[in-house]
Amino acid sequence: MSTLNTTQLAELFEPPPDAARRCIIRAVDVRKTYKMGQLEVHALRGATLDVFQSEYLSIMGPSGSGKSTLFNMIGGLGKPSAGKVYIDQVDIAQLDHNELAWLRCRKIGYIFQSYNLIQTMTCLENVTLPMAFAGLDAEEARDRGVQLLGLVGLRHRALHKPAELSGGQQQRCAIARALANAPAIVLADEPTANLDQKTGEEMIELLAELKQRLGVTIISATHDLKMLQRSDRIVWIADGRIVKTAKPAEIDFSQLGAH
């Protein structure tokens, strides 16, 4: 089932630093308030969370719970109204647009529910786009892109357009793109929601292996039970607060399914 080609890994990624549990994302009393006309909506009411290097963290919660907001905050997609978010020890509130773009480009890889591949570009071009944003030379980017596509088992599809691929293949391509600039963190927003069960499981397996071998931190927002069971830690969020943090073993999934 695995398509990870381990011999390439040393070339593509630096080996993870020593096993010390380094805190890669720290959220301290994060609050976020949106203004909708006269009404103030408190999406987050003080969430505190540490995410460690090489951790597979799942965030779950009903819609409107603030799950997406928390996800955006720790993914560098928005700034908190109050509280602090540190990504790789950098306070994101201090960064301007330009520096945030740099951060998103180099430190974070994004995987989306609906893949969000750019339809006008081939798989390879999709994978090399973040490298171009990082200022990598085109030839180097192409070589690395082909290797990354090989890593997720899509080398033979490199010159195809996303529309010519199955959902699973598109998501693999999106994973290769997320790894383009060797990020420390991969953010996955319901990565299996648009896939059938079998393909979804393959994807979970692929992400788990990437975490294991590359030492990347994976944070996903998901309702997928399979995915929750595979994660190291689950954060349960409700009404703008983190109500529970637990290992999968501590959660009765048969009860959770009832939600």
Add this chain to the structure above:
Amino acid sequence: MSQQNVIQDQVNLPLPVVLEIVLQGLRIRLGRSMVTIAGVALGITFLMSMLVGQLIRQGLQAETALRNETTRMLNVLQSDTGPLRDKVVAVYATAATLEENERRLIEAVRELGVKTIRWQGPAAAPAYAQTAAVESLGDDATAIIITGGGAVDERTLDTLLAKARQPVAARTKLLAQPTPRTIALGIEPRPEDVARAAADARRDRARSIWIIVISLLVTTIGICNAMLLSVTERFREIGTMKCLGALSSFIRRLFVVESLIVGAIGTVLGIILGTLVPIAVDASSYGLGMVLGGIRWPQFLLYAAIAFAAGVTLSTLAALYPARIASRMVPAAALRSTI
């Protein structure tokens, strides 16, 4: 907490990368790009056909005026000499070149079926004329045509008219000082005619400027609308690019460059169409030769340059607002899974 990671400024992508992405996008969305290009092309076609139509009209008017002038001069001459058929006509050129109305007049005289046209002076003689010395130029001549504005002294005039069959000397130009013993073929335009022509031209210009401005505004709004549609259609793509590290300025450039390319292609098409269509329409009633002959080509090149500048500038301006909306889109837009 120590700042062990130094955050840097994100690099701005070089233009070739932007160009590549834009061209690829245009190729993929060919149908829609074509519609936008057609919109620009129509607007510029309109502008260009107004300008070229005006050039053609001016050319035709000048030609008609010249023909009327020639007929009038010929009539004035013949009223003094009588019919010129099988007679001898002498041309005494005082200037180095013939003006178009003088050339036409002599051509018209030849077409009356004169026996001989004798020629003297610095202006190059046409093939059918016989060059002659001043002393023999007037021999047996029914009319002596003096071209150009140069002076002719009494003695020369005496020599010319000495052996002439009829002592008629005609000047093609109307000179400021009186010229005794010669008739003048040229006339001064009446001041009220000049004033009326100027007023007509002014009214024409005001009317066409108004129509041109409206048509260009319609084109600009059309492009703006197409680009806005393109932005809404691609909001997720834009969000994704921002997640991958694209700067706002990159997104803005993406749309401006796209509009620039679409605008340039449409403008070139519009210039070609806007030139060919009025020429074809007028050629069908006046003949291609007369239409093409009347156009002042340096003026035409200027108009084409103006149309090109207008098309490219307006399509760039039209993209600024949509590009601004696109560049302000937040990266989190990529996460919204429903459209």
